[in-house]
Amino acid sequence: MYIYLPIAEVSMHIGIIIGLGGGVGFLSGLFGVGGGFLMTPLLIFFGIPPAVAVSTEANQIVASSVSGVLAHMRRGNVDFKMGAILMIGGVIGSTLGVALFSFLRDIGQIDLVIQLSYVVFLGIIGALMLTESLRTIIRSRKPGAVRGKLHQHNWLHGLPLKMRFRRSKLYISAILPLGIGAFVGILAAIMGVGGGFIMVPAMIYLLGMPTSVVVGTSLFQIIFVTANVTLLQSIQTQTVDFLLAGLLLFGAVVGAQFGSRAGALLRGEQLRGLLALLVLAVCLKIGYDLVVRPEDLLSVELRR
Amino acid sequence: MTGKRRMIRKWGMTLVGLVMLVAGPAMAAPKQIVADLSNSRVDITSSYHGTELLLFGAYEGMPGDDIILVVQGPATDIIQRRKAKRAGIWVNVETKVWQEAPSFYHVFATDSLPSIADEEALSNATVSPLAGGLTFIADRDDAANGHGGGEKPASSGPAIAGDPEQQNNLRRNMEANGLWQVLPSSIVTQQDMLFRASLSLPSNIPTGDYSVRVLHFRDGVALSERTTDMNVRKAGLSALIYRFAHDYSALYGIFAIIFAVASGWLAAVAFRRK
DSSP states (O other), X not given: OEEEETTTTEEEEHHHHHHHHHHXXXXXHHHTXXXXXXXXXXXXXXXXXXXXXXXXXXXXXXXXXXXXXXXXXXXXXXXXXXXXXXXXXXXXXHHHHHHHXXXXXXXXXXXXXXXXXXXXXXXXXXXXXXXXXXXXXXXXXSSSOOOOOSOOOOGGGXXXXXXXXXXXXXXXXXXXXXXXHHHHHHHHHXXXXXXXXXXXXXXXXIIOOOHHHHHXXXXXXHHHHHHHHHHHXXXXXXXXXXXXXXHHHHHHHHHHHHHHHHHTTSOHHHHHHHHHHHHHHHXXXXXXXXXXXOSOSEEEEEOO | OHHHHHHHHHHHHHHHHHHHHHHTTGGGSTTOEEEEESOSEEEEOTTOSOEEEEEEEEEOOOTTOEEEEEEEOOEEEEEEEEEEEETTEEEEEEEEEEEEEESOEEEEESSOHHHHSOHHHHHXXXXXXXXXXXXXXXXXXXXXXXXXXXXXXXXXXOSBOSOHHHHHHHHHHHHHTTSEEEETTOEEEETTTEEEEEEEEOTTOOOEEEEEEEEEEETTEEEEEEEEEEEEEEOHHHHHXXXXXXXXXXXXXXXXXXXXXXXXXXHHHHTTOO
């Protein structure tokens, strides 16, 4: 059964939409990630216009982040103060990101910037994750491994506007989380992702937050960043496809449940290694599309 | 699908019969042509995945006559981009905006177009997506600023801009996405009196007001012409969502967020105790 998506203005088989939601949902449940970095390229691959894919995916991530954050809140794994600072940065960043997105779309370069952002950031994060997990797997085979310090002090800790974050056991400058929030916000708006895959490593390695609160706090701020993108894209470009988001959501909710159950069967470093391979695969596929000669150098688009 | 097709055909033939009765007296006048569509309104509902319409009619013909049918969509700006290799990757380097071009242009005919009439006669009868006259602006900045479209270039150029190669490139691009098409031998005639054609409309059809022109050709000359209107619009749920998103965009955004928060929360509650 085909369904006509009113905003994307594309007719798509309902099985493909729910299957995409379910498949990406399964992987996001398995690895504990949002899955935007998989879903947005897949939607574009299946013929959804990039602008609609990015905006609609933001809307869907609102839902998956809400359902994810609730579990972390019950366990007290959300640093609300840190989350609020990150969120302020994120709302500023994503507002800039939406404006940048519209500008790039008008000059015909949005596809290129989306693809380049994916290649660069997925490449960096994937490579880092892969080496980290391989090192852990190798180290775990050697007995008597020593654990490093919780976090190092560097020049970043000398910045003004210091704040105390009790839940994260940190006393650092608010400028740092504000900046990280803003940077990830810009990327989230352009790439159609929540940005957890950049936020989580940044929180651990740059802010030095304890790993227990990292995922919950990241999810908490992603809700607001993606809600901001949803609202701004609705107002400025009318590219949020409510019907598409709803159907993806339906598949994703069910898929995530199976994914998280499957995830319990694997060890942490194994999961991270697999996730790293997946991230790198997406990066390579998009990178390949950029370097290979297109079938037709000319393309057309109707102005709406 | 075949069932549907058969139904359309059966129904179509009944209608053709009716047209014959009604058109009987009219056919006494010279070079008359009458035509109608099985449905002059195409509703794009949530289940829309392309559709088929039947166009049928009667004409006063002779053996060897031909019928050409042109389905033309609303005019719009077509943005054409050219890629080139820069620093090892393929990048859009040039933008051309074809102004007020037909967003949809399907040509049906009883034979191949060259064997019906020569290029000049076809052009005089405006049987070409370019025949109405086409201009483009090849300025990158105009592409960026001209949102909403419609503005004309300062100097009025020739009726059809660009060299034949540029025109053919546009044609090729528009044919690749199925919006422009020439379908030879797609009209069936009977006894040089009746004709019918099955118009299959693609799923990516632009919305708006269409014209369906029927032309009667004899010895390479257009004898008569008849135009019927057609309207393609979103309907039902898809129209509702579209209108909501465009007319109350802020409210739509808030509604989308509330829906997402509610369904995320529901999902968490539903799967809490497994």
